[in-house]
Amino acid sequence: MAGVTRRFHSGDRIVTALEDVSADVRAGKVTGLVGPDGAGKTTLMRLIAGVLRADAGSIHVFGINVSADPLSVQGMISYMPQRFGLYEDLSVRENLDLYADLQALPMSDRAGRYDELLHMMGMAPFIDRLAGKLSGGMKQKLGLACTLIRPPQLLLLDEPTVGVDPVSRRELWGIVDHLVHEQGMSVFLSTAYLDEAARCDEVLLLHESRVIGSGPPAKFTREMEGRSFVVRAPEHTKRELQAALEELNGVTDAVVQGDAVRLVLDAGVKADVVEAARIPDVDIRPVPPRFEDGFIDLLKGKERAARTASSGTPAPRLTGRTTDAAPVVIDVAHLTKRFGDFTAVDDISFNVKRGEIFGLLGANGAGKSTTFRMLCGLLPATDGRLQVDGRDLRVAAAAARGKLGYMAQKFSLYGDLTVAQNLRFFAAAYNLIGARRTERIEWALGEFELAPWRNATSRDLPLGYKQRMALACALMHEPDVLFLDEPTSGVDPLARREFWRRINALAEGGVTVLVTTHFMDEAEYCDRLIIMAQGKILAEGTSEELKRAIRTDARPNPSMEDAFIALITADEAGKAAA
Amino acid sequence: MKGSMMRLRGLIRKEWLQILRDPSSIAIAFVLPAILLLLFGYGVSLDARHVALGLVTENPGAATASFTAQFQRSPYFAPRTFLTEKAARHALAQEKIAGFIWLRGDFTRALDAGKTPDIGLFLNGIDANNARIVEGYVQQSWANWIAARAAANGIPDTSPLTVQPRIWFNPAVSSRDYLVPGLIAVIMTLTGALLTALVVAREWERGTMEALMVTRVTMNEIMLSKLIPYFMLGLGGMAVTVLIAVFLFDVPLVGSIPMLLLASALFMLASLGMGLLISAVAKNQFVAGQIAIIAAFLPAFILSGFVFDISSMPAAIRVITHAVAARYFVAILQTLFLAGTVRSVLLPNLLALLAMAAFFLSAARLVARKRLD
Amino acid sequence: MLTRVFALIIKEFLAILRDKKSRMVLIGPPLLQLIVFGYAASFDLNHVPFAVYDQDRSIASRELVADFAGSPTFQKIATLHSAAQIRDMIDSRKVKMVLDIDPRYSRDLLSNKPAPVQIIVDGRNSNTALLVLGYANAIIFSASTGWNARHGGAAPLARLVPRALYNPNLDSHWFIIPGIVALLTQVITLLVVGLSVAREREAGTFDQVLVTPMRPLDILLGKSIPGLIIGLAEGSVIILAAVFWFGVPLIGGLLQLYAGLALFIVSVAGIGLMISSIAATQQQALLGAFLFMVPAIILSGFATPIANMPVLVQDLTLLNPMRYALVVIRRCFLDQPSFASLIPQYTAMALLAVISMTVAGWLFRKRAV
Structure with missing residues (x-):
């Protein structure tokens, strides 16, 4: 790839999807294209596949210019x-038949190839099921x-792991590794999950249409060596600590992780800045860096150049408080909740206290959205009791709904209206x-830094700003309870951090x-959480508790994903035994 | 070459499976046509039967009775008697009756005196077409009455001219016989343009088109794989509607069936070409549906001569109708069904259909690109 | 409550008017339909092509031919010389009618015997055929009376004096164009209201609204009032076009007209909301609107009289708001109806509005999946 640029026309504006992108993808490797939504990943994929043309620059695949001879390239790639x-609406077998015909696979080879693939994917029993009826991972x-x-x-995969549960994700990575290392295939895949980048042989970091870094993932973590720490301070809540650390000079990143705060320092800064901040009983321990640290460092580095002062968050009040x-x-x-004879939510119980951040975790189809919608009063429950602030929202008077804020998936607001009109x-x-309305709208525009976008059509906002606006709308009336449905999917890590900073502040202020x-990894932000699968609660507790439960000598530092997978596997094993 | 055949076969098989499994395809291809056919077959009729006609006889007698009696007997009228002209006028305003006949008090006297009394016929002119048809019926009854009365009294007929009407092809003047064949054109526009535009747009929306495009498939193969199944589906739908027309609605089919097949095939190609062209321009179902309805369905309904007479339209509109493929097909259908295989009608219309099919298909091919932009 | 409804109305207008696609739906199709229907949809016959096969070739027969050729309804395009040509001309659709004058025509006329004239009509379009025959009959009748007057024949026993009330020239534009007011208002209201809930559901904003303190009544009002305003505005534009562009007289009271129009729009909006709350996607809502609209138009009396339909179908039309709207609008255009005389129509539409709105409001909560 050399100097690839691609622009799109959207109404009277020109959107640049890719700006002067140059990179090499090497054969026989897994190369990851990493970046948040809207960074230009899909556009680049399509350019390589020859279904889009570049406005400038050229792409050669195995020496063939894609725009000159797309058919030959398409014969070599998938x-x-x-x-x-x-x-x-076609079954598994029929889908395979179609692609076998399209790829002109001889009839005689088919049975064998199907067996091999289905075996590899572990989906032989489902060969006659309609594709639409498969789970996300199966699809x-x-x-x-x-x-x-x-x-x-060459295999091109565009965000193959979106909406897929961690178990299937892990299986997919197993297959990709097998293809590359056993069969010598080249794989180029895009992802918005930073933890996946670490599994690639090479990564290409894409941010706001530009490549901001490339190389093996180890290169990024190596640069971060000695800059990552875990900080604990028993005197303070984790959120207070996080807010305090974030304010310090020389801190690149501070995020809540379980009951502690994960801290990344600027290059050249020593760990004593934390001690200098005079936080009582502080315990600081170095930890190995992860890929995300490197990414944040790169982004922050860019931003540091652009502006210096961070803004908006209330000053940390270092007063210990328990919930x-x-x-x-x-x-x-x-x-x-039953839909016909399908039980989406199966006899679950939990409670959430005031000022708590409570997480519902699970793969698509685990029943978390259904639970969520019942809690908001959008869906009637088949059975059981549910109360929010002492009332069932489904039957409560409309005024009761005035106490809660709701932020829907995909930040659904009126795309045709401007920011101010939405507010x-x-x-x-x-x-x-009257005056109260004006005051709150001004507050929202100021607090969320939306004032410059006041008259922009909200459809055209960058994703991070859409998220801010959605939160602003949900907080307009200062609710006591806040419902957030997949609040950070697709936004870049910086926007995610900023979002959580606000949520933390709200929780500290007593909002549930x-x-x-x-x-x-988002579960780390929650005080407590439940993990759901197939409509049931698999586990409940703090993220530390859940991780601790599976800690072994072989795995001294399990991640939340490890905990999740262990729970699911144990659950399935239990079912198989029964 | 072999690879190409294999790809085409795979795509066509996929298309068939989708048609069979997708309720909305079936709805547009079979349910909608059936509803339209039944609506038109049973619901729409321009033939006035049992017209509610008011009769006001101010001074009843033998002469008035002989005049009004024929309305009582006629299948065309369902007469209602009113005592005063005012009451009848009121009923007319309320649209309870379509018109009324007013025989004044001096009718019998004037008739006996050999003077020519007036028979008042008042019609509700709001529905002009219906009023005209009712007027025609009343006129006929009046002429019959005069002839009968003259013959009975031995007076020579006073009307020097006699009209001998001959209505060819549709002697019963049943509107169903001309509406139903024309409707076939509208229905085939639905499967051809609307359904095709929607299914291609759906592939764009669901991202499957993207998956197809990165394989070795060529644009010709993709287009053929859409053309062939929907061509057959359209002809299937057409066969069903022809059967319903002939056996359920008793519309005669006088012309040759191979000719009907040829014309339908050409029209189907034109229609499909239009659908493909629309879908190449509009890549989501909402827009594609809108364009298909405005550009294909509506003209087929109104500008094809299916209900409204083309030669009576203003010149500018008449020019536009030449761009409507359904116009030629409606002409062919009405002729084939009711008049027979008339070469002088079929030939120019078939040629026009051929030209339109060629135009739309090549335009669709030109616009369609194997790229996403 | 007023604040919330008002906010919903403002939001609805902004959403409709700021979106290019919605704006197009509001302006493009109605304009096109107005033009197409206004000009093309007419049952009146003008310059009907006909041919003459005059076997008599006398002064009298030429006079008769001249009567036809001089009428604005007919246009003579051929003179035939053999009976075989008649078949050709009609078969090939070159003419709709052939005037066949018998060789004995003038001889019979002069000897006071009925002189035969044959009218051969292409019956492929039965409506046209009947109308052509009607026009031809009228011309021959007046020729007949003219002959009698000139040659001292007896006057006819009685004379039929037809008079069309409200539309003296039986101009079918006066029938169709006021009908378009109802037709297009229905289309617009259905599209604006019917797609709006489905669109919000697709975008996820409907949930967002449902969790606010809005009540179903607020939402119902907030969704139908914009439909009412837009429907009335479009209706007014079409009424203006009907009067000033197409020259249809508007002699009835505007108050009666708008009362009917408003009731009609509200009942259609209710049906739109019903469709919209059942449909999960805009696609389904569009299909639903289409499936409702086509029968509703065909079974409304828009083009063909309800009286001609089978009894069962006639009963079905009682549920169709457009049926009542057409009566009100057409009478207001061509007649001067009092409020009292329109009460049956008003009540029927109001009833349909109440029923459809209630069902829609119930479905909102029911189908919040």
């Missing part, structure tokens, strides 16, 4: 688009099988009138927060 390119594997019908020389005595705000007992609408919907997520 490409799995984001939604896997499956025909949902992804079928999509992969279809692209592998005739082994390509144990706080009253229960959300109370769920024996909650069940004004939601202010009115929450019965704010219920959040669903399928990002395992």
